[in-house]
Amino acid sequence: MYCLLRPTYCRLKKDAQYKPPEVNYRAIIHLMSQSVKITLSLIITILLIGAAAGLVQQNDNAVPGTEARLMTPKPLTAFQLTAHDLKPLNIERLKGKWTLLFFGYTHCPDVCPITLTELAQMAQQLPPEVLDNTQFVFVSVDPQRDSPESLAEYVGYFNESFLGATGSIDALTTFARQLDSKFSLETDPAGEPIVNHSSAMLLIDPQAHYYARLKAPHYAEEILAQYLALRNNYSPNTP
Amino acid sequence: MMALTKTFPLVFLLMMTSINAADKLQVHDAWAREAPPGTSVMAAYLTLQNPSLKAYTLTGLSSPDFKRIEMHRTEQHDGMSKMLPVPQVMLNSKENVVFQPGGMHLMLINPKKPLKAGDNITLTLFFSDEHSTKSSLEISLPVKKVTANTRHTLHNGQHDSHSHQH
Ligand SMILES: [Cu+2]
Numbered sequence: 001m002y003c004l005l006r007p008t009y010c011r012l013k014k015d016a017q018y019k020p021p022e023v024n025y026r027a028i029i030h031l032m033s034q035s036v037k038i039t040l041s042l043i044i045t046i047l048l049i050g051a052a053a054g055l056v057q058q059n060d061n062a063v064p065g066t067e068a069r070l071m072t073p074k075p076l077t078a079f080q081l082t083a084h085d086l087k088p089l090n091i092e093r094l095k096g097k098w099t100l101l102f103f104g105y106t107h108c109p110d111v112c113p114i115t116l117t118e119l120a121q122m123a124q125q126l127p128p129e130v131l132d133n134t135q136f137v138f139v140s141v142d143p144q145r146d147s148p149e150s151l152a153e154y155v156g157y158f159n160e161s162f163l164g165a166t167g168s169i170d171a172l173t174t175f176a177r178q179l180d181s182k183f184s185l186e187t188d189p190a191g192e193p194i195v196n197h198s199s200a201m202l203l204i205d206p207q208a209h210y211y212a213r214l215k216a217p218h219y220a221e222e223i224l225a226q227y228l229a230l231r232n233n234y235s236p237n238t239p
Numbered sequence: 240m241m242a243l244t245k246t247f248p249l250v251f252l253l254m255m256t257s258i259n260a261a262d263k264l265q266v267h268d269a270w271a272r273e274a275p276p277g278t279s280v281m282a283a284y285l286t287l288q289n290p291s292l293k294a295y296t297l298t299g300l301s302s303p304d305f306k307r308i309e310m311h312r313t314e315q316h317d318g319m320s321k322m323l324p325v326p327q328v329m330l331n332s333k334e335n336v337v338f339q340p341g342g343m344h345l346m347l348i349n350p351k352k353p354l355k356a357g358d359n360i361t362l363t364l365f366f367s368d369e370h371s372t373k374s375s376l377e378i379s380l381p382v383k384k385v386t387a388n389t390r391h392t393l394h395n396g397q398h399d400s401h402s403h404q405h
Contacts, residue, residue, distance in 0.1 A: 104320075106275070109282035109321050110313045110344050113272060118386055150277035157275035189325065199320035216315055217341065 013142075064231025065213075073209040079175040081139065081167035084152035089137070089165040091208050096228070097133045099204040100223070100229065103181055103197040105142035106154045111199070111216075112138075116158040121220035122227075123159055130231070141176070141183035142195050163182040179210055203227065207236060264289055264330070264366065269380035270345060272340075273356045281354070281360070282344040283380060288327075295366045295374075297336075302362045306349035313341055322346075330366075334337045339348040340388060356384035 076091055083089040100119065104112035115161075119136055126134060138155050140146035143166045144156075151164025166172070176182055181198035188194050199216035200221065212230055214223060269285035289295055300308040309359070310325040325343060330336050338344055354360065364376045 099365060106278045109274065109278070109280045109346060110311075110322065110340060111284075113275065114340050114388055115386070116364050118384055121387055142308065153276040154278065182319070187364050194322070196321045198318055199315055200318060215318070239383065 006093060046128045063229060063233045066233050067225050068212040068214045068226055069230060073211045076178050076208045076210055080171055081165045084148045084164035086148055089163055094204050094208040096206050097135050098206055099135050099137055102201045103136040103139050103141050103183055105140050105195045115218050118220045120159040122223045136162045138164050141172050141197050163193050180224050254275050263291055263308040264376055266378050269378055271360055271380055271382045273382050273384040280347050283347055284338045284344055289330045289334055291331060292332050294332055297364060297366050298331060298367050299365045300362055302359050304351055305347045307345040312343040316397055322324045354382050356382050358382045360370040
């Protein structure tokens with residue numbers, strides 16, 4: 001409880017107190033016989049070569065910056081939300097463009113504006129031809145308080161091109177599940193809604209396949225670098 | 240002359256009191272994030288400093304500009320983002336408590352009039368010391384529109400949300 005209230009203090013204290021166990025490697029090596037030393041260095045050499053080979057191999061299927069890609073991108077199935085322009089947000093609307101999407105709600109004064117601010121900064125840095133076929137979607141999981149109309153104003157505050165969307169709880173649940181995301185709506189003792197939601201940002205490819213999952217916290221430079229790397233190494237047929 | 244030596248200790252005592260007053264709780268870097276249109280909540284951030292020898296507890300806040308103010312913290316847990324109420328905050332002697340983006344924030348609920356960047360907000364912080372003596376501190380803070388987050392702050396916030404496990 002104390003740490004819950006005083007996290008900064010606890011962190012500092014934890015760091016200051018932590019001391020790695022001391023091992024006298026020099027003494028251990030000195031005690032070993034010559035043959036053991038030779039065998040050991042051979043083993044180490046083999047391990048190093050193995051590790052290097054492994055790295056090269058990993059690079060074949062994981063170019064730096066593309067780690068967020070799913071092992072197997074998942075084709076999305078039918079869903080229907082309402083976008084802030086009052087038109088449906090469905091699978092058709094995700095096709096032909098890359099989509100960066102995340103879940104939130106407008107009565108979230110901290111993490112949602114922070115993320116939208118980062119996303120707006122990232123959008124500003126995109127080359128025009130990339131920006132042209134990228135859409136940014138904020139999905140509110142609090143449809144009781146967030147109407148499509150109010151979402152229009154909300155997302156427009158951060159970037160005029162951002163798209164807000166929401167839907168029925170059922171529609172939101174179905175959609176979130178497809179993106180390995182979840183949310184929950186509770187009520188606090190004062191009767192105020194409490195909304196919890198997945199913090200990952202999802203990337204959907206132009207074929208409407210759930211393609212990559214970017215973990216929080218979200219920083220403009222990192223979203224930008226990852227997004228560009230994922231696009232540059234994308235081929236529609238081989239995932 | 241006799242009168243002077245008699246009053247001197249009194250003057251000294253008065254000086255001590257004013258030093259103690261300067262040694263009391265302080266608030267730094269207070270600001271509120273401008274609310275995007277259509278929302279009725281704002282987050283405010285600040286650093287509380289306790290240079291005194293006493294421990295204090297921040298027990299609550301009020302403002303003539305809002306219906307209600309709560310203390311919250313944002314937590315990232317199991318890939319989920321949550322906002323949890325913090326009923327009160329301990330402020331030990333010679334220590335700081337930081338409310339910052341991605342960590343703890345003051346939740347300003349239902350502004351009585353629309354507030355825009357450049358406006359000022361009045362807040363009263365209520366404290367209780369070790370002997371349950373109540374005190375309060377009134378501060379004024381600016382509303383700001385954020386166009387770029389400070390990465391450093393966010394980073395700290397992220398660590399904060401993990402350290403509660405210990
Ligand atoms: Cu809050």
